[in-house]
Structure formats: C-alpha cells, structure tokens
Amino acid sequence: MLLAASLCAHAAGAAARKPPNVVVILADDLGYGDLAADGQGKIPTPAMDRLASQGVRMTSAYSAASTCTPSRYALMTGEYPWRLQGTGILPGNASLIISPSRVTLPRVFKEAGYATAAIGKWHLGLGAGTPDFNERIVPGINEVGFDYSFNMPATADRMPTVYMENGRVVNLSPGDPITVSYTHKVGDWPTGADHPELMRMKSNEGHLGTIVNGIARIGWMTGGKAALWTDQTMSDTYMKHALDFIREHKDRPFFLYYAATEPHVPRDPNPRFAGKSGVGARGDAVVQFDSEVAALMDELKRDGLDGNTLVILSSDNGPAVADGYADGALPTETKMGHHANGIYRAGKYSDYEGGIRMPFIARWPGHIKPGTVIDQPVSLTDMVATAAALTDRKLGPADAPDSFDILPTLTRGAPSQPFLLFGNPDRKYGEQASAIREGDWKLIVHVSHDEHRNPANGTPDPQGQPQLFDLSTDPREDHDVAGQHPGVVAHLTQELDAASKAGFTRPGAEAVPRMQN
Known part of the structure; x- marks a missing residue:
C-alpha cells in the first residue's frame, strides 16, 4: 500500500527491493532544547544536526507521558499508559507490564519477517512475578517480540546494576547469587546512607541505596559482583552489541530499538567525553549520546544500508537537569545559558510542554525530503500503527488502540490524529x-x-x-x-x-x- 506506492514512485523494480530497515534511537531525558538543530542548545550535537539536515525535524512531537516507564509502554504498545494500572515508574525488580499476547512494535516487524533487537534501557519489567535474577527470566523482552535483547533491567540509578542478554544476567557466577530489594537493605554492601565517604558524587535521600562504582542508587542489592556494569563504559558496551546486530543482519530486513541511557542520571560518561560539551556533566552525557548516533549512522553507511533505512530519533520524556545527584548540571547549564527544555515550560514529570514535547527526527532517503521541518502534532504512541502501515499489516480492533499511522505526516506533512x-x-x-x-x-x-x-x-x-x-x-x-x-x-x-x-x-x-x- 503506502510502502509499495512510495517505492514504485522512487525506484524502478521496487517490488523486488528489500523492505526498509528501521532503527529507532531513543534517548533518556533528552530535552527539546538540547539539540543544536532545534536552534536552542549550547551543546555540540553534530551527528543529530546532520541527521536533521538529511531528514525531517518534527517540531510538535510528543511522548505520551513525562516519565520513562509510561512513555516507553506507549511506544511499545500503541496504548496510552494511564489506561492501565501499574504502568508508572517501575522499580528494578518489577514484573513485565506488557502482555506477551499483545501486538507490539517489535512484533509487527517480527511477523513481517524482520530480525528484531532491543539494546539499552528497558524499564518495562521482567517476568510474571518478582524476577529471580539468578535464572532466565520469562516472560521478558524476547517474549514481546524481540529476537535479541541486551539491556539493563531498569535505569542506571536503580538496582540491579547488571546487563541482561536474552533474559539472563551477563557474567553471573552461580556461586554469587543476586538478591535485590526495594523495601529493605540486603547483604553487607555499603550504602550511600551509611557510607557517604565512599560516594564519588553526592545524592539525595532517594538515591542512598547500595553503592556500585562509587555511585549510590535506588534500592539495595548484593551478589553478582562479576556481573556488575561499569558506568563509564556503558555506551561502548551497548554500541558494540548494536553494531554487531546491524552487521549480522545486513542481508535481511531488521528493526533495531536502541535505547540509550543518556543524559539520565547518574551522569558518568566515558572520560574521553569529559569537558567536551562546555556545559557540564549533563552536557558531556549529551555529547556521548551524539557519538552513539554517529556510530550507528556510520555503520549503516559502511554496510550500504543507509539509503534503505528509516531512522527515527527521539526521547522518552523531557529533561531532568537536577534529579537526585549533585553533579552541578543545573548551575552549570544556567550559567552557560543552556536551556534543556528550549523555550518550553518545566521538564520531566510535568504535563507542561517541557515535559512532553520531544526532539524528533526521521530520516528515510527517497521518501523524506532532506531538511524538512513539519509542525504537525505526532506522538511516540504512533509508532505501532506506523510500523503496521510500513509492513502492510492490518491492525485488529484491540491492537494499539491509541496509535495512528504517521508515515503520511513524515513524508508530506499530512495531519494525523485529531487530538x-x-x-x-x-x-x-x-x-x-x-x-x-x-x-x-x-x-x-x-x-x-x-x-x-x-x-x-x-x-x-x-x-x-x-x-x-x-x-x-x-x-x-x-x-x-x-x-x-x-x-x-x-x-x-x-x-x-x-x-x-x-x-x-x-x-x-x-x-x-x-x-x-
């Protein structure tokens, strides 16, 4: 339908052409004003600026909520999160909040023959009850439509501080089992509350749980020492798996969901990015995220895929400049005149525009005119219906009930939903x-x-x-x-x-x- 017509209009022999790959890049707490392309930010973001110049920049793009779990739930299901109880911000030991029987964003692509992968932050729960991190946890990320997953269970400031691959904790030693709690301290590992002298960055009362890598987190954990991540190499670790996935599937259609952790707290970027923004620790984290965008685009070009890949970049919610850790982000950005939310009011946690209006860039050569700016309202909730249109799938009545196909909006500025x-x-x-x-x-x-x-x-x-x-x-x-x-x-x-x-x-x-x- 739309895909076939578009391909016929732009290339001879379109019927035989491989369907487009799709890469969704989702930042964590990136504000509308953080991108130089939006004419607001003081942070250098050359990769994102280049992406915008090669595609369309949507200036009225929204998340469904101004916090991470609910906005990601909407992205994956096409359903507004407030319709279902239990979709608020989850602890790191929450059960899966997406039913494995539902039509989801990755499942639409998977059932169309795509290879699918989720790499980075998850934060939508794991398992049918309280997850046991010492076993393979099902149902999980793979059971909602991803062939491959390499993720953190929740957020960088929440326990457990381990990577998981296809439902199992990476590098877990059977003789050192993991225990996680969000109600009481477990084990004898030092906490921020008891040993503030061991913390590399000060934090508030909500981030005084177990200390890992000199950073106190939300919740308590013991065990799994060999599996603990290193914060400063996190983006490199995610990027390795993302690039490997692209290389391994360059000969078939694929859908990659790359969910970065930047610039969410704790901001502890790789030392090679220290001071690169000129706007403090949070700015350095944005620069690090921009480098990940560059690496993904470079790999697509190296593999000859960039001309047949739809890339969408956005954020889960608005910025939290000061959010639990005393990293100097707020006074530094204020001094430098950087406004993470751009001209908009408030930020993360708010229904004002600064909390829900997102940076949003889409690039698809031959289908999206380079350098386009469109002001039609769209939502991250629309990704499921858009994927269905892209793969010629008809959604059932109970599938993605709040999702609208925005391909006509991205390609020619057509209106989508009424509100x-x-x-x-x-x-x-x-x-x-x-x-x-x-x-x-x-x-x-x-x-x-x-x-x-x-x-x-x-x-x-x-x-x-x-x-x-x-x-x-x-x-x-x-x-x-x-x-x-x-x-x-x-x-x-x-x-x-x-x-x-x-x-x-x-x-x-x-x-x-x-x-x-």
Whole structure:
C-alpha cells in the first residue's frame, strides 16, 4: 500500500527491493532544547544536526507521558499508559507490564519477517512475578517480540546494576547469587546512607541505596559482583552489541530499538567525553549520546544500508537537569545559558510542554525530503500503527488502540490524529488522561505537585485548577486563559473524558480487554 506506492514512485523494480530497515534511537531525558538543530542548545550535537539536515525535524512531537516507564509502554504498545494500572515508574525488580499476547512494535516487524533487537534501557519489567535474577527470566523482552535483547533491567540509578542478554544476567557466577530489594537493605554492601565517604558524587535521600562504582542508587542489592556494569563504559558496551546486530543482519530486513541511557542520571560518561560539551556533566552525557548516533549512522553507511533505512530519533520524556545527584548540571547549564527544555515550560514529570514535547527526527532517503521541518502534532504512541502501515499489516480492533499511522505526516506533512492525550499513571487520577492538545489549544486538567519536582521547573501554580493555553501565541504556557474561554475548556474536557472512558482514540479500535495484561 503506502510502502509499495512510495517505492514504485522512487525506484524502478521496487517490488523486488528489500523492505526498509528501521532503527529507532531513543534517548533518556533528552530535552527539546538540547539539540543544536532545534536552534536552542549550547551543546555540540553534530551527528543529530546532520541527521536533521538529511531528514525531517518534527517540531510538535510528543511522548505520551513525562516519565520513562509510561512513555516507553506507549511506544511499545500503541496504548496510552494511564489506561492501565501499574504502568508508572517501575522499580528494578518489577514484573513485565506488557502482555506477551499483545501486538507490539517489535512484533509487527517480527511477523513481517524482520530480525528484531532491543539494546539499552528497558524499564518495562521482567517476568510474571518478582524476577529471580539468578535464572532466565520469562516472560521478558524476547517474549514481546524481540529476537535479541541486551539491556539493563531498569535505569542506571536503580538496582540491579547488571546487563541482561536474552533474559539472563551477563557474567553471573552461580556461586554469587543476586538478591535485590526495594523495601529493605540486603547483604553487607555499603550504602550511600551509611557510607557517604565512599560516594564519588553526592545524592539525595532517594538515591542512598547500595553503592556500585562509587555511585549510590535506588534500592539495595548484593551478589553478582562479576556481573556488575561499569558506568563509564556503558555506551561502548551497548554500541558494540548494536553494531554487531546491524552487521549480522545486513542481508535481511531488521528493526533495531536502541535505547540509550543518556543524559539520565547518574551522569558518568566515558572520560574521553569529559569537558567536551562546555556545559557540564549533563552536557558531556549529551555529547556521548551524539557519538552513539554517529556510530550507528556510520555503520549503516559502511554496510550500504543507509539509503534503505528509516531512522527515527527521539526521547522518552523531557529533561531532568537536577534529579537526585549533585553533579552541578543545573548551575552549570544556567550559567552557560543552556536551556534543556528550549523555550518550553518545566521538564520531566510535568504535563507542561517541557515535559512532553520531544526532539524528533526521521530520516528515510527517497521518501523524506532532506531538511524538512513539519509542525504537525505526532506522538511516540504512533509508532505501532506506523510500523503496521510500513509492513502492510492490518491492525485488529484491540491492537494499539491509541496509535495512528504517521508515515503520511513524515513524508508530506499530512495531519494525523485529531487530538493528543497525556498523563502519568503515578498521579493516581484513575485511568484518565490529565492533559489534551487539540489544534493549538492545550488543556491541563490536573496540575499537581509532581509538576514541580524538578528544581528547574519554576514557581508552582495553584493545584487542582484546569489550565488552558493557546500554543500558537503562548508556546511557553505563561498565560492561563481558561477564564476567558470556558467553552473551549468545556469542549476539551469532554473530549478528554470521552476518549479516556472509551479506552481508545483510533477510529475502528476498541478498548483492550484487560484480562490480557
């Protein structure tokens, strides 16, 4: 359909051409203003700038939530995360929150004959109950559609601090079993609370658990000493496996999900990037991420694949400049005039634009015009339906109920969905969105204290009162105009409530049966 027509339009003998490879590169806490290509950042990002010049830069791209687990859940399932309980920020020993029976982003590609791989951060849970890290954990990443996986279970600041490959901890010694807890200390390893003198970087009360590599984390762990990762070589480790996957599958279509850890805390980049940004530790982490983008693109070119690969780069949520560790990021970026969220308000944890408006670049030679800038709203939730369109798959009624095909948007700027919904499940508003954008109107139904967890987010607003913004004239969301437009507030509230209760937004879809999850 769309893929076949596009190939016919751009090359002779398109029917015999290999389907395009797809690479999704997802940063962790990268802000809209962190990219020089967006005209905001002070950090040098030549690889991302080059990617933008060769493809399309979407200026109204959003995550479904402003924190990592829920936004990644939406990316993988095409379903808004607040529709399902248990999709908030997960501990490192949580069970898998994606049903293995569901249609997922990797499964769409896998069932179309693609080789599929997930490399990097996961943070969507593992196993059917509390995972035992001393055994192969199923169901896990492979069971939701990835042929190959090499990942950290959760985040760089959470236990366990080990890599996993296809469901097993890498380099685990049977005589040194792993124990992980998020309720109490286990074992006799030093913690940040008891031994602050052993910490290389100071952290707050939420990051005073077990110390690994001189960094205290969230949670407690003991055992698995031979399996512990080294923070400063993490990106190199992930990149090796990503490049190996590309080389090994260069003769067949593949889907690579590369989920980097930068610039999430703790920021401990490889020494070769120290000071390279001129904007402090967080900036150095962004430079390190940019080098990973360069390495992936160089490998695609070296293997003769870059001309037939759709590359999409984005972030899971907005920036957290100060988030648990005293690495000097906030004062340094303030001094240097770098605004990680660009012109937008707030950051991670917030429904304001700084928390949910993402950098988003797509490159596909012959299909996406180089140097294009498009302002149509799109969402990371749309990736499943887009993959289905790319592979000529028809989604069932309960498949990816909130996902829209955005290939026409990326290739020619066509509108996609009528409105976008947002919300973090951690806020306990029930299975309902907390914000909506329709056209240039943006309504935030609930403004909670969570909007201001990031010290860079500014002065708190009155809690509990809906706020309305006209993004065409007030992209910074400085002026709440709810009082001047009660009819718009009523309309958007009705749209939000109706879509929340229906359990779907895509026409022809239906609510996901909850017994599947």
